[in-house]
Amino acid sequence: MKDAGQKKILVTGGAGFLGSHLCERLLGEGHDVLCVDNFYTGSKRNVKHLHDSTSFELVRHDITFPLYVEVDEIYNMACPASPVHYQNDPVQTTKVCVHGSINMLGLAKRVKAKILQASTSEVYGDPTVHPQPESYCGTVSPIGPRACYDEGKRCAETLFFDYRRQYNLPIKVARIFNTYGPRMHPDDGRVVSNFIVQALTGKPITMYGDGSQTRSFCYVDDLIEGLTRLMATPDDFTGPVNIGNPAEATILELAEKILAITGSKSELVFRPLPEHDPKRRQPDLTLAREKLGYSPKVGWDEGLEKTAAYFDEILSTGRFDAMRRIHPERRVAT
Ligand code: NAD
Ligand code: UDP
Ligand code: UDP
Numbered sequence: 442m443k444d445a446g447q448k449k450i451l452v453t454g455g456a457g458f459l460g461s462h463l464c465e466r467l468l469g470e471g472h473d474v475l476c477v478d479n480f481y482t483g484s485k486r487n488v489k490h491l492h493d494s495t496s497f498e499l500v501r502h503d504i505t506f507p508l509y510v511e512v513d514e515i516y517n518m519a520c521p522a523s524p525v526h527y528q529n530d531p532v533q534t535t536k537v538c539v540h541g542s543i544n545m546l547g548l549a550k551r552v553k554a555k556i557l558q559a560s561t562s563e564v565y566g567d568p569t570v571h572p573q574p575e576s577y578c579g580t581v582s583p584i585g586p587r588a589c590y591d592e593g594k595r596c597a598e599t600l601f602f603d604y605r606r607q608y609n610l611p612i613k614v615a616r617i618f619n620t621y622g623p624r625m626h627p628d629d630g631r632v633v634s635n636f637i638v639q640a641l642t643g644k645p646i647t648m649y650g651d652g653s654q655t656r657s658f659c660y661v662d663d664l665i666e667g668l669t670r671l672m673a674t675p676d677d678f679t680g681p682v683n684i685g686n687p688a689e690a691t692i693l694e695l696a697e698k699i700l701a702i703t704g705s706k707s708e709l710v711f712r713p714l715p716e717h718d719p720k721r722r723q724p725d726l727t728l729a730r731e732k733l734g735y736s737p738k739v740g741w742d743e744g745l746e747k748t749a750a751y752f753d754e755i756l757s758t759g760r761f762d763a764m765r766r767i768h769p770e771r772r773v774a775t
Contacts, residue, residue: 449473451512451554453504453545454519456483458625459559459617459664461491463516466665468494475510479503481533482521486764487624504541505533508548514672515556517545520594522561524587524715525630531589538593539600546604557613557672558601560681562722563591564616572689572723575616575681585717598681611676615668618685618724622661622744623751627764633658633745636696637752640705650714652693655721659686660744663737670733678732683724686737702745703753 450467454460455476460483464474473496476488480501491497502508504519520537521527527534542558549556565573566581581591604610621633629635639646667684690698696709729735755761 447471447473448513449475449511451475451477451510451515451548453477453515453517453541454483454559456480456485456487456499457518458483458487458522458622458629459620459661460516460518461487461624462622462661462665463518463668464488464491464497466669468496470669472496474498475500475512477502477504477508478519482523482526482626482629484626484764504544505536507544510548511552512548512554515545515549515554516559516668516672517542517556518559520559520590523630524590527590528586531586534589535593535596538590538597542597542600546600546610550604550608550610555611555613555672555676556601557615557668558597559668560598560614560616561590561594562616562618562683562685562724563587564595564598565719565722566591567717567719568722571721572687572725573683574725575683575728582717586715587717602679605679612679613671613674614680614682615671616681616683616724617664618659618683618722619656620659620661620664620685622748624661625748627752627755627761632656632692632695633699633748634752636699637703637745637749638756640699640703640707641749641752641756643705643707645710646696646700646707648692648696648709648711649718650692651711652696652709653691654714654718655689655691655723656695657685657687657689657723658695658741658744659684659737660739660747663739667729667733667735667737670735674732682728682732683726684729684735685724685726686739687724687726688741689721689723690741698741698745699749702742703749
């Protein structure tokens with residue numbers, strides 16, 4: 442018999458890194474989960490363990506095309522998140538942010554569902570305010586190589602707020618700061634997975650620039666906790682709200698920490714800093730604390746150790762090579 446609190450929840454991008462953890466969490470809470478993904482960066486492997494549950498359904502679909510399903514809530518996570526992948530097909534990146542959001546908002550409007558957008562700290566661009574509060578409007582180039590993602594996500598936020606103003610849709614906007622953890626793709630291209638894979642395989646650690654730029658890294662479990670708390674807020678709370686971990690570090694410090702955790706002797710090699718790479722980034726979590734009672738629990742040591750253990754396991758069991766065959770043209774880590 443259906444539980445009164447049980448909802449039918451759509452997770453777009455549900456076979457990706459964050460999406461797969463979110464599907465797992467929602468199933469664990471007793472909900473029916475519909476995972477929709479076109480496997481651009483995600484993989485069936487990420488959700489394979491969820492198929493035992495009759496409450497889980499996986500559908501291959503690109504959200505830039507309309508989708509007609511009946512659901513109570515939507516987490517719109519679909520979009521490549523790593524600069525390497527979102528810049529590989531920038532027009533598609535803008536399409537998934539804009540056309541994809543319009544379709545998911547149209548769906549939410551038709552079925553009267555609550556909808557949450559996975560936005561990003563990239564809406565702040567290369568910030569002149571530090572740490573970044575939600576009131577800061579950002580410093581973003583509309584024409585640079587990151588613009589397909591940054592401006593795409595900004596336009597998605599605009600669409601969410603216009604559907605709210607025009608149709609009174611219950612919306613939630615989460616601005617996610619750099620998040621890492623198990624199930625990142627070995628060729629994801631983001632710094633944590635790159636450095637761990639390089640450290641574990643004895644390859645050089647690719648430091649872009651001099652490594653003095655900062656990020657604030659959040660472990661995946663904390664991030665998922667923040668997203669579900671946001672979805673559960675009353676309809677009059679829309680966000681945008683920052684979700685992440687305020688512990689800020691330079692990329693050089695990150696490399697040193699990963700070398701220590703893995704016991705690796707990999708050397709650092711310095712490569713040019715990508716264009717428009719933000720110099721620093723740290724969430725102001727005042728609003729998240731106040732409205733969601735959110736505070737991250739997992740520190741660097743624990744989070745990086747768990748992530749390194751994941752990559753160590755896929756390397757030692759041969760799954761690594763099989764996973765790498767998926768995106769040979771977009772390989773980055775080694
Ligand atoms: P990811 O690349 O692992 O996951 C994205 C998923 O979306 C993949 O499974 C991919 O196949 C799917 N996808 C892409 N285009 C699609 C389309 N047109 N239709 C259906 N599915 C599509 O990245 P992630 O880290 O899990 O990020 C998930 C979301 O969170 C993204 O929207 C991203 O912008 C946002 N976000 C993530 C971070 C982070 O640090 N992980 C930071 C800020 C924002
Ligand atoms: N849409 C969808 N699923 C639905 C309802 C709508 O994918 O269940 C898409 C549809 O393609 C539409 C878009 O969402 O173009 C926006 O819908 P809306 O009702 O806001 O505007 P419309 O374009 O239909 O006037
Ligand atoms: N970076 C690096 N080496 C890598 C990958 C990334 O030095 O192999 C740097 C990158 O230039 C940026 C930071 O690490 O300054 C975080 O990069 P990532 O792609 O993980 O996320 P984002 O730039 O979107 O925050």
